[in-house]
Amino acid sequence: MGKKWLSDYKIDIQGLGFKAHEFNFEANDSFFEQFENSPVEKGSWQCHAKLDKSETMIQVEFELKGDVILLCDRSLREFNESIQLSQTLIFKYGDQWEEMDDNLIIIPRNLDQLDLGSYFFEYIVLNLPMKKLHPDLRSEEEEEMDDIVYSTDEDSTEKSEEQLDPRWNALKNLRK
Secondary structure (H helix, E strand, C coil): CCCHHHHHHEEECCCCCCCEEEEEEEECHHHHHCCCCCCCCEEEEEEEEEEEECCCEEEEEEEEEEEEEEECCCCCCEEEEEEEEEEEEEEEEECCCEECCCCEEEEECCCCEEECHHHHHHHHHHCCCCCCCCHHHHHHHHHHHHHCCCCCHHHHHHHHHHHCCHHHHHHHHHHC
16 A cells, blocks of 8 residues: 555644644545555545644544445445535644544644544545445335334233233232
């Protein structure tokens, strides 16, 4: 995997002042090709990022919009899926790299650049539908789901009492 593409998604944070900065990023198919076993092979997106740098942390808010080509789980046909997401990442200065949770990362104080490419990829993948269905098949899937009848606990209790052997009713009276 070549490292040249990473420079497109890096921000030189050492040269930035303690204020808000805005950046625009975009990608095409070559972005997704850089990640092994990616569920997305083709696509394009644009991202507007607002980076707010202070003495103790860097907060990055970004809006990402685009389209990706997915493979249908049922028919194996390719289809277009729109993506749109908003995310906030917080990078706090510390002694070493440490990922505290999905949105909070500790970074070394002497770090020169932030690489946002892998975060963009991660959030795109996390926002993909669990079940990848071609739009032609989605209405069929919804109809099948409408046919499923869900029962409440009260319904199941009433039905189970009705289905009980009448001899058990006599035993219930013993408890009283």
